[in-house]
Amino acid sequence: MSSIVEVQGLRKVYDDGFEALKGVDLSIHKGEILALLGPNGAGKTTLISTLCGITTPTGGSASVGGHDIIGGYRAARAMIGLVPQEVALEPFEKVINTVRFSRGLFGKKQDDALVERTLRQLSLWDKRHNQTKELSGGMKRRVLIAKALIHEPQVLFLDEPTAGVDVELRRDMWQVVEELRAQGVTIILTTHYIEEAEAIADRVAVINKGEILLVQDKATLMQQMGRKSLRIELAEPITAVPEALSEYELELSDDGQSVTYHYDTRGQSGTGITRLMQALAQAGLHLRDIHTRQSSLEEIFVGLVREGAA
Numbered sequence: 671m672s673s674i675v676e677v678q679g680l681r682k683v684y685d686d687g688f689e690a691l692k693g694v695d696l697s698i699h700k701g702e703i704l705a706l707l708g709p710n711g712a713g714k715t716t717l718i719s720t721l722c723g724i725t726t727p728t729g730g731s732a733s734v735g736g737h738d739i740i741g742g743y744r745a746a747r748a749m750i751g752l753v754p755q756e757v758a759l760e761p762f763e764k765v766i767n768t769v770r771f772s773r774g775l776f777g778k779k780q781d782d783a784l785v786e787r788t789l790r791q792l793s794l795w796d797k798r799h800n801q802t803k804e805l806s807g808g809m810k811r812r813v814l815i816a817k818a819l820i821h822e823p824q825v826l827f828l829d830e831p832t833a834g835v836d837v838e839l840r841r842d843m844w845q846v847v848e849e850l851r852a853q854g855v856t857i858i859l860t861t862h863y864i865e866e867a868e869a870i871a872d873r874v875a876v877i878n879k880g881e882i883l884l885v886q887d888k889a890t891l892m893q894q895m896g897r898k899s900l901r902i903e904l905a906e907p908i909t910a911v912p913e914a915l916s917e918y919e920l921e922l923s924d925d926g927q928s929v930t931y932h933y934d935t936r937g938q939s940g941t942g943i944t945r946l947m948q949a950l951a952q953a954g955l956h957l958r959d960i961h962t963r964q965s966s967l968e969e970i971f972v973g974l975v976r977e978g979a980a
């Protein structure tokens with residue numbers, strides 16, 4: 671798969687000495703939706719700002735479409751659309767003019783047909799003569815997307831596109847992102863909503879404290895989510911798991927009162943629970959209670975972030 675954004679050893683130390691990026695390596699595939707997931711302050715905005723030329727890196731390198739973000743800044747920037755986290759629009763400007771203006775900034779010839787297509791796609795056509803201050807928060811975010819797309823970038827960065835928006839609007843946004851992907855736009859989306867990454871990303875990158883902790887296909891992550899655990903409380907404590915149960919790789923609790931069995935709900939050969947229950951009875955163990963738990967992307971994420979902090 672060909673990559674469109676390449677990041678190698680990217681570092682950013684702010685003037686006050688704070689190291690916001692600690693050598694980030696990342697390869698973004700052409701045409702994918704990559705969710706950059708991380709807690710507050712992880713470095714998501716710093717990474718995006720650096721790639722977009724707003725922040726100067728302290729070390730390492732990055733390129734967009736083969737253009738170095740410093741040496742080939744103009745060419746790299748022309749390939750990028752950026753939808754910033756903060757809504758900053760000229761309040762008295764009409765929607766259509768603010769979008770046209772953004773295209774002009776890139777020195778591109780005006781293209782009314784493209785402006786119309788973009789506004790229609792984002793359900794803004796009816797509002798084109800409204801001043802931006804008259805729009806709802808969700809509509810303003812759509813205008814930001816239109817502005818970011820109007821110079822026909824191949825890579826779109828969306829920084830927290832659905833922060834603070836209601837559930838319905840969030841789903842609308844996901845739909846828009848899906849349509850853009852269908853047109854071949856590569857999309858990088860920062861979010862701390864795990865469900866957002868689950869819903870629309872092809873791959874998920876987890877960043878914490880300026881470091882990328884994991885980059886993985888969502889499908890693989892979802893498989894990990896298919897893992898469940900069954901905790902079995904025993905009527906009588908044991909000191910060791912009987913040899914006859916070794917194939918189940920049970921974890922014995924410190925107090926000997928329970929054992930935990932891990933299984934995969936999507937496994938080909940079933941969960942193994944029925945056999946385990948029979949084996950427990952044959953081993954003479956009596957059960958007091960059972961509990962099941964699902965590991966979620968959220969837990970994987972929290973676990974990773976915690977490990978990173980250790």
Ligand SMILES: Nc1ncnc2c1ncn2[C@@H]1O[C@H](COP(=O)(O)OP(=O)(O)OP(=O)(O)O)[C@@H](O)[C@H]1O
Nearest residue numbers: 684686688690708709710711712713714715716717
């Ligand atoms: N100009 C700056 N000077 C010093 N430190 C900064 C500056 N900008 C950001 N930081 C710090 O760098 C770290 C990363 O910030 P960044 O905005 O990239 O995080 P983020 O992952 O986007 O978080 P959020 O989701 O809260 O926006 C934070 O600890 C932040 O306080």
